[in-house]
Amino acid sequence: MTIELLATLNPEQRQAVTSEATRVLVLAGAGSGKTRVLVHRVGWLVEQHLATPYNILAVTFTNKAAGEMRGRIEELLQQPTRQMWVGTFHGLAHRLRRAHWQDANLPEHFQILDSEDQLRAIKRILKNMQLDDARWPPKSVRNFINSRKEAGHRARHVDPQNDPFLAKMAAIYLEYEQYCQRSGLVDFAELLLRSLELWRDKPEVTAHYRQRFKHILADEFQDTNALQYAWLQLLAGDSSHLFIVGDDDQSIYGWRGARIENMQEFVDAGTEGKLVRLEQNYRSTNTILGAANALIEHNQERLGKNLWSAGERGDPIQLYRAFNEIDEARYVIDQAQAWIDKGRPPGELAILYRSNAQSRLFEETLVARGIPYRVYGGQRFFERAEIKDALGYLRLLANPADDSAFERVVNHPPRGIGSRTLEILRDAARHRDLSLHDTALALTATADLSGRARNALTTFLTLLEELKERSAGATLEEKIEQVLRASRLIEHFAAERSDKAEARVENLQELVSAARGFDEQADDEFDPLSQFLANAALEAGDNQAEAGEDCLQMMTLHSAKGLEFDQVFMVGVEEGLFPHQRSLEEQGRLEEERRLCYVGITRARKHLNICHAESRRLYGETFFPQPSRFISEIPENYIEEVRLGGQDQQPLFAPKTRFAAGIPQRGRYRNGQSIRHKKFGEGTILAIEGEGDKARIQVNFKNVGKKWLIAGFANLEPSA
């Protein structure tokens, strides 16, 4: 079996799998068989008796990846691996917090706040603090809190430095922290932070897990944030093996805290010599790989690697310059139709775009032609409003102090508890430092409320009380059925006369099915209800593409990561859209956009198509975008321009001046152009508004930063 195990690997893969170093970094290019390496690494460890499954912890980013990994390991080892810990950072952190809840000053039945719950809580707190949410946008507050947590800082650690803005943010953070503590709520970042604090503050606990997990494997390392990196380092200590797999060129989540620097740091911290590059690609043609290599070569900050394939050169990349976005959609769908007509599997064709809004036109065109398709990235099952309503009742059953759940369901469906009553309730809760639930209990016993409000509130509390009594000893499925019956949620949605009503009712029934049999398969460490709720928060349901549905695939470039298709269309490849304007305006974001493009290109197995439009309607305005710089970063010999027969199109490239001909420009200047200004020096044009001498031009100067200039006065000179 050993021979077999290694025989299917190439030399680099084998080197990684059998490495004896305590720190190994596998730089795994797209399509280079990284999951294979991870799976075989585990197989090797077990087979060579270097470790038992009990000694292994493998961490990934998505539940899907975790499930896949476990499945493939079991397949390889031909034995169950229940002893092995495989999961997401959050899943594992949650498991640890559950096991050690007493150490953390947490209620046993603490709940997980998802991002939406978190935002609602923040809005509530802003109201309480009487802060205008136009000046304190809840989403910015959430970003602030999450980024602080990711840096390992609690509210009390925020140093306001005489900055009133920071001071206020810190105050909001503190309120939020207290709110969560009081209600037994933990958000995603908190889960990681608490887990890290466990390693830090409980050496005996840490020692136990270090002793146990002699081998720690991490996938998609380029996506780790600072907390996750620290978590891995602390858990590993000096003695455990860290086997890390990632690709810095595919790091596309910097904006949500992922630190591509973690890879560099890991190398600097002594991985030298144990860095293994997987550069042989088993997915794409050499044309596609050549284009990807050339493109990513333009990035400065990378460890560096070059993909190659033993396979064929393949077809050139098809470049289509559309007249406008409608023409773009028409062209792509024509090609898709031709693909299908040739009998190729529709599911092997993907349309990839930078932003979700772009899908609309393609959808309309597909609907008009009656071609089935699937768009990824909608709401997931456990995120749907009706599901979260039902879960709200369950959360209150598990933990009545859960104010977040109380707020959600107290008057939903409507039962006559209006905003005035709630105002009184919240006020009283704050003064008594009690949960909303307990405050409600107290208030209904006094005369502080009008008769009507008191009645309504009493009805609600009785409902909860009865649910609790009746559901004791019931299975989870029965509990949910009771919740639905008692709350009358189904009747409420059924009476709604929107087109969504029917789907909502179905979803609620689906929730009951999801709970069916859950009690038996739940492990006995925790009660099934808590497990179900945690599951709902940590595993909100499918969103990523799945095999099986054989129709056209449409998704953002981000959600395409990890997938592959025979035929790929990258659309809207234009300056301002891809790279996105917002990324152009911020220092250092361009390289991530380029990595995103690299991800897009390397999704294609056989055929890659790139489209851009000369004119595009966006936000009710017509833009004339330049073709993306990414197109010109791909060597011309890989590209074939599409000329539709019979149409009089100008050639896109006259040699050298590739995009100069036939593309509308705003006067002498265009976005992305390098210019020189007498006073400000060298810079790049970010945006142009208006035309001629009166045009306002935004320039990002190397030395003085961003400035708006008037074309007629600025006297900008083109520079190299």
Added chain:
DNA sequence: TGCGAAGAGGTTTTT
């Protein structure tokens, strides 16, 4: 409490 008008905002997403 529910509806329609008016307004804001519009990159990417997992846990």
Added chain:
DNA sequence: CCTCTTCGCA
């Protein structure tokens, strides 16, 4: 331009 949220009114 389109979609989602909020606000004011009946």
